[in-house]
Amino acid sequence: MRVYPSSRIRNVVLLGHAGSGKTTLSETMLFESGSKSRRGSVEQQSTSSDYHEIEHEKGKSVFGTLLNLDWRGNKINLIDTPGTSDYIGEVVGALRVADTAIFSLNAEYGVETGAELHWKYTERYNIPSLLIVNKPDSSQSEFQKTVDGAKERFGRGVVVVQYPYSEGEDFHAIIDVLKMTMYEFPEDGGKPDKLPIPDSHQAQAELLHNELVESVAENDETLLDVYFEQGMLTESQMREGLQQALLNRDIFPLFCCSAKRNMGTGRVMGFLGNVAPNPLEANPPKTPGGEDIPLNPEADPLMFIFKNSSESHMGDMLYFKMYGGTAQPGLDLVNGTTGNTVRLSSLYLMNGEKRREVDQVNTGDIGAAVKLKNTNVNDLLHSKDTVVDIEPIHFPEPVIRTAVELKREGEEDKLGTALHQLRREDPSLQVEHSRELKQVIIHGQGEEHLAVIKYTLEHRFQLDFEFVEPRIPYRETITKEVRTHYKHKKQSGGAGQFAKISMLMEPLRDHMPEHSELKVRDVREIDLDWGGKLVFRNCIVGGVIDNRFMPAILKGIMEKMENGPLSDCRVRDIRISVYDGAMHSVDSNDAAFRTAALMAFREGFMKAAPRLLEPIYAIEVTVPADYMGDVMSDISTRRGQIMGMDAEGAIQKIEAEVPLGELGHYATRLKSLTQGSAGLKRTFSHYAGVPREIQQEIVKQTRERQEVE
Structure with a gap:
């Protein structure tokens, strides 16, 4: 088994809207690198990442999946993530351990909601990011429109490195303005021929090349002086400038590829190996106080748990990133959260559902372990002599809730055990055993999220139940x-x-x-x-x-x-x-x-003169301007009060206060109103008086329920 030093490791997360081609891209990268002898497809349910049964049912990613491949001596850990906002919990964990993000943009639709949501997280975590315009071979491809949209949404740091020689059914070649070369691919994709740029594209290529060089130079004073003196930069100078600009999030290189036809993925992997930061160069993790935790291969072992995936025959499979030292089976570490000692047993490198047992995991690498007793997501395992704390992963607050009503008596403990396990695996899920409301209430990220939870409870835990409307905690x-x-x-x-x-x-x-x-x-x-x-x-x-x-x-x-x-x-x-x-x-x-x-x-x-009070929630809706009127009208029908409006670039932000009783399926309605382009946050604000007619109806319903009980 090859052991990779930290300098040869690249930790990459794939981001983007559902349907933008992330899973196909990851599959093609595995194939092109030789990690797979045959490419799978989403349609045939044969990809390495979307291997869960529910992902086959839905035809898209539901869980984040860790893959790994070797590209010319560099180990690339690749995390394929879901693009639907309901599964955002799977994304934020992956973002915390990634050193580079790749955004897949669909050339048919440009910058979509999922990409914008994920972009905000890369800004928060300060993760170097590059963009790939995927599907230029589609008959509806609009490459330039996608580039313009990316610059509008993500800023002037977006710079074109590649563009298609032609789009649609004629797509077969990519012009690279960094290498100033045209890559022409065979019909079935794979290794391209390197050709001179045709005269018909020479002027456009030179214009984009100069823009790229100027972007690199203006972010480095030394290179800027060289550029002014010589009017150009060498390839090594460009690589050095790109590395630093990428790390500082001053530049977001934009590539082009057809993942489905295996055209262009090799160049992206080459860029990752040559330019993207390794774990020692990347932005380091932080303490809760905001101080850097430098990665040190020579230090004592430091292991951060970022994901839990339970397997029926293995138990909890805990995914970790090494922030220092080397992990080896038999090593005793202290769980910084509980203070308990944990012994490492088997260690694995993961490739979807396949795993390979290894003797060690080095600093900066990502692996998995089993049988780590009382260990959860956000735990930090370290030697007994180490005193360190780390900023935890902050999972988003839920936007929807439902109550669980069992159909068979006596399964309350079974339900409690199942929900406890699901909460360990998915910290974006919240479970409330409400003594006040006499209900078990699940809080999730959307209807699809709740549907996955229901599927899991029914199929994995064999529970017979239904989701019902949760009661409102009136006062x-x-x-x-x-x-x-x-x-x-x-x-x-x-x-x-x-x-x-x-x-x-x-x-x-x-x-x-x-x-x-x-x-x-x-x-x-x-x-x-x-x-x-x-x-x-x-x-x-x-x-x-x-x-x-x-x-x-x-x-x-x-x-x-x-x-x-x-x-x-x-x-x-x-x-x-x-x-x-x-x-x-x-x-x-x-x-x-x-x-x-x-x-x-x-x-x-x-x-x-008794008065019923209802919980009022402060909501924040981010939405494209085209949908502002519809969203505001809908808030009014929910007895909501608009508190303010603001603009964040092309996105409008609406702040309002709405009674909890009117927010039951609001997240779903908002998606419908805005074609999935809106974002939603909600937090409890205060209690306020219920309108008299609603109070009378609630009191009437209470009396009827008391008579039945």
Whole structure:
């Protein structure tokens, strides 16, 4: 087995919109490098990366897949990622361990939504990026329009390195303005002939060559001086300038290829080997404080876990990148998250579903391991003498939710175990066991994401269930003050129960006035677990209720606040002053005062003009200007309020506040309105009053449900 030094490793992630040809590109690169003797195809379900059954069903990538190949002595680790935003969790993990990104742009459609979304992440992680315009052999190919769109969306750093000699069915040659050569391919693709650039293209090639040279020179003062003196740069000077400009994200070289016909992929792999950074040159990982963690092959082992893929016969397959030293089987490392010691057993290099066991994994390389007990994504494994922390992968917040309703009783534990495992494998999934709503709620990145989760639960874990609408965590409060009284008296032979309570209930506001007739002896201000506050005041004078019963009174009030009188939802933002009552020397006890407080609260609450509150979410929609009107109109129909608008280049940003109850399938509707071109973020903002007619309907539904139960 060949062992590659760090300088010979390239870690590359393939990005782009669904359908732009990433999987076909990766397949062709494997074939062209000799790693495969025959090219697979998405249509025949024979590619190395899309090997899961659900990917065959959907005809596209759902999971990120690690591949590797050798190109002229360089090991290229290639991660093929899905292009649909529902699977963005698979992308962000891959981006954290990649040193270079390749964007596949479909020559038919130009820069699509998936590419724009992924571009923002490469900016965030400062990853050197190059572009490939794929499918120039399509009858609908518009190469120049795609280039113009890339420059508009990604900036003037986009520079053409290659362009097609001809497009459409006549596509068979690529003009390379860096090498100033034309590559002409045989009918079935493969190794091209190197030819002089035809006279008909000489002027265009020279123009683009000069633009490329000038872009390289202007980002390096030394090269700029050479360029001014000599009017040109040598090939080695160009390579050196390109390396630094690429690393600094000053330049984004743009290539051209037909992945399906195997025309042009070899040149891209050559560029990766000659120009793209190796792990020691690439932008290093960071500590949570933003400090660089330099990669050092001579240091103690440092292993970062970025992906978990469970296999039925192997268990958890944990993918890692070596940020220092060398990993070997039998090595004991400390998990920086748990503090536990982990022993490395078998180590593998992955090529889709195929794996090859290896004796070591060097600094900068990417591998996989099994049987790493209590180890998860974002864990950092290091030697016991190493003290280091790393900025974790930040997975995007969900945009959609659904509840799980089992069809068979007794499978609650099985469901919990399954969801726990899926959460380990997919940190972009969030699972909520809501005691408040009495539901298990799954939060995901979109309808397709939820569909994959459903498929997995049904087929892998053999669970019989359905997705249902999740309930809304409403809150209850009051809008006017009332005085309420209750006497609890129970006599059933022997010792009875007796408690009498009078309390003042008020909506909690800032700077509340005092009541002159009340003498406040004690105040408890309670921050409620579910948001809001309860202010509980002991205003008893004359000893009509003993202080020892106050905790029981508070307990009774809190008990009813957890299941409000109006709709069984939790109560918040109330001030209660207990100011009068009575007790009995024999029959009064904690249970009696707890019951009296609960009943007094319930009766008073219903007289205090109760109000239902609903959760309001702040949403941020990014959308092309053409769809602005439709999106804003749709937000209005959802009782949303536009809070602001801004522009980010050609993209418009809308900020709004919308009730959670109106966001059930909003992510899906937004895709439909904008042909998949919109982005969505949402975060909880605050609670606000529900319109009266909606409140009446919710209370009615609650009563009907209570009768059934």
